Amino acid sequence: MESQGKSAVTFREGVEACLPTVLGYLGIGLAAGVVGKGVGLSIFSILMMSVFIYAGSAQFIICGMIAIQAPVASIVFTAFLVNLRHFLMSMSVAPHFRSANLLESIGIGTLLTDESYGVLTTVLAKKQPVTVPWMNGLNIMAYLTWIAATVLGGLIGEYIPSPERFGLDFALIAMFIGLFVLQVDLPIRKRTRQTIIVLISVCVSLYLLMSVLSPELSVLIATLIGCLVGVVTNHDN
Structure with a gap:
């Protein structure tokens, strides 16, 4: 392209x-x-x-x-x-x-x-x-x-x-x-459904992790979870 x-x-x-x-x-x-x-x-x-x-x-x-x-x-x-x-x-x-x-x-x-x-x-x-x-x-x-x-x-x-x-x-x-x-x-x-799923997964995981981990580690792990969800949903497409 x-x-x-x-x-x-x-x-x-x-x-x-x-x-x-x-x-x-x-x-x-x-x-x-x-x-x-x-x-x-x-x-x-x-x-x-x-x-x-x-x-x-x-x-x-x-x-x-x-x-x-x-x-x-x-x-x-x-x-x-x-x-x-x-x-x-x-x-x-x-x-x-x-x-x-x-x-x-x-x-x-x-x-x-x-x-x-x-x-x-x-x-x-x-x-x-x-x-x-x-x-x-x-x-x-x-x-x-x-x-x-x-x-x-x-x-x-x-x-x-x-x-x-x-x-x-x-x-x-x-x-x-x-x-x-x-x-x-x-x-x-371009990918409305996939982007929304990734954003939701990051927000939910960040909210849950913040109750047990430091904010910095929570952001890092939530980012990794978002990346994983993005890869999986992209593969499904």
């Missing part, structure tokens, strides 16, 4: 595909920087956190745990669990980059985020080819935007002593809601 719309081949096309994510990252990054500054982090600390952690959900959680003076070991372990979903995302995209060498694969996996994964899966759902340069353009543009936005947010945060009063701590949740809607729109129009 021939691809429709813009191709996903060159680095520049990857950058262009990232533009909607850039707009989202500007808002979320500013909020993350403001929240970081609000819990006492320096601009340099905010910069280093964005460079080396590069995970909006983890960075918001880390700031929250710093605010309650949680032990360092707890912060590290919690951030690890929160980001464990990236392992699943990397596994799912790996087959589409079989020609990539080891360094290229590490680069793609390291900079892969929920947002870039969402853009990638949308492109793949449209049967468009993807290449390593395109993925690098998508990932690197998002990475640089996030760093710049969080640092700028930290600078602005010096003048906002209570970011929660402005609802900035809700910014990440709003971003995920928007991302979820965009990712579900295409499959629910």
